[in-house]
Amino acid sequence: AQSVSQHNHHVILSEAASLELGCNYSYGGTVNLFWYVQYPGQHLQLLLKYFSGDPLVKGIKGFEAEFIKSKFSFNLRKPSVQWSDTAEYFCAVNARSSASKIIFGSGTRLSIRP
């Protein structure tokens, strides 16, 4: 069975700092990978997704993620964060063999100091 680990539970950064949130999954087969964001009081939104092709994926609002198959990782990055990036971020995996079962990590709360 697939699982997802997000090791950073709460990250606090100042504006303009660079961001990297870790995500590791466990599954030996082919996967789809996602990052979702939940802004305070809002519903979950898709930030970016990886299905195949270029392992460096660009998403909305300047976010990107790199799929490293050998490390089973899909870390989220942003070169310069803004106060408006304060939110909770969730990594998710969907194993291709059980196409519609999407498993989420425990989430990382990001707080940005103005």
Added chain:
Amino acid sequence: DGGITQSPKYLFRKEGQNVTLSCEQNLNHDAMYWYRQDPGQGLRLIYYSQIVNDFQKGDIAEGYSVSREKKESFPLTVTSAQKNPTAFYLCASSVFRDVNTEAFFGQGTRLTVV
């Protein structure tokens, strides 16, 4: 507007009572999911359904039941057997049998047992 509608937004229940959470989607998606969100635990999968009249247990199905009589509807019943039902419940849907599948989420229902 296409989307996923969860109702009600807030729900209060007395201990020992069953309660049903509604989820309707007009995206023509095949797959639907129910997740439970608790602080620090991310989203945990309760049940999911890939097609009408079929559904599978997720990681925390005990004390919950679902039905999928129509493609657009996937109601969740929280039974009195669920030991800790107070939580935020999220419904989602996605395209099935398509490699480009990501989940779209509703606004959620916050259930409080009083």
